[in-house]
Amino acid sequence: MRPIRHLPVAPPAPASCTSAVDDSVLAFADEAIDVRDDAGEALLQVGDIAKVSGKTVRAIHHYEEVGLLQPHARSKGRYRLYDQAAVNRVRWIGKLHDLGLSLSQIQEIVRTWEAAPSAPDAMSRMRAVYQQKLEETRAQIAHLASLERELEASIGYLDDCDTVCDPAELVRACTNCNHHDKSRPEPELVSGLHGGNGRAAAVRARVTP
Amino acid sequence: MRPIRHLPVAPPAPASCTSAVDDSVLAFADEAIDVRDDAGEALLQVGDIAKVSGKTVRAIHHYEEVGLLQPHARSKGRYRLYDQAAVNRVRWIGKLHDLGLSLSQIQEIVRTWEAAPSAPDAMSRMRAVYQQKLEETRAQIAHLASLERELEASIGYLDDCDTVCDPAELVRACTNCNHHDKSRPEPELVSGLHGGNGRAAAVRARVTP
DNA sequence: GGTAACCCTCACGCATACGTGAGGGTCAGG
């Protein structure tokens, strides 16, 4: 199973990302409305797709390299020109990627989809894929929620250190610390800090001199 | 920011992982109780640590290579011998790794911890690190929860396909499908499927012959 | 002392998802 990606710290995409094709696309596009397809739809170049989707140009190229995305057309000078559907596609790729799917797995999905004999058949296959991902995602959320609780507990535990511990105390003394509520054990996120460096808590030295 | 790891499908660690050092450690250990340190504590060899922590032996070695873990001692034949604290340490590494920290970042934490002038000082630094991770984790959970909702919506949407769509319909016809509730838009996880391959929904061909 | 089950130390391999130039056109406005 692939790791689930972490959300970037910087805004991954311009504010509105809810509607499938929103106006921000056109807002960006009007800097470069120069080509339209036969349906009169504005075509975007790769930089526009990048801005709208929050991906880099290189990433878009990469998606094309692995067969996940094709430009609708090329300009006379071989510039890639994309239709609006490409925006959906790139966002879709991003979401599945965030869900932990690798690009080749996404490729697999696309192939499955396109090779399906009939529409309902394709849909049921997709449903199965999404259903499994849903379960994995829920498990992942539960896992993170559990880690979240551990973080909270550890922070609470560490808070005590600031209030009751002698500021002159050394970290090595923490293993003998008795300033904490002894009813509950030290959080693992704290206990992992001391120890593991080979020096046992209780008696040390004399074994590896 | 590093990606947050996905939980393995296979059980990552033997059932009980709540208490810092539980009996399962000793249960595993009794297969190989052969060495004890000066405090009489049973020492484990690398394979035991691996079993207890759910990591591979190679991973444990790797942690040592990057300086995150040291055996308490070595046997006469250069076998690594670990104390119980090592179990905590390995689990701790695993958790921080699951939280999206790279091994070098974890290293950084250890260095910060060990270099701190005083215990309360070290604790407050740790608190800050954990606090930030907590926020990132919450954001990540929110992000996944949002994707979870999208998955649910998409599954619901795809369910309709199975009931109302003509089984003879081809997938290419999905773009013109009108069997769905038109009040809400097609989920992005579905719309990403058709399109993006360069063939615009409405009119096609005639541009790139 | 034979054997199974471990463990040790190199040290190269790998998969992912782009990053990062290099070297060189293209487009639109002034």
Next chain:
DNA sequence: CCTGACCCTCACGTATGCGTGAGGGTTACC
């Protein structure tokens, strides 16, 4: 025509976290 802002096509580079032998000891038990 010039210029700035883009875009194109190679194609090698990178960071992570171990995996995977190779070649060879070590332990413990029978």
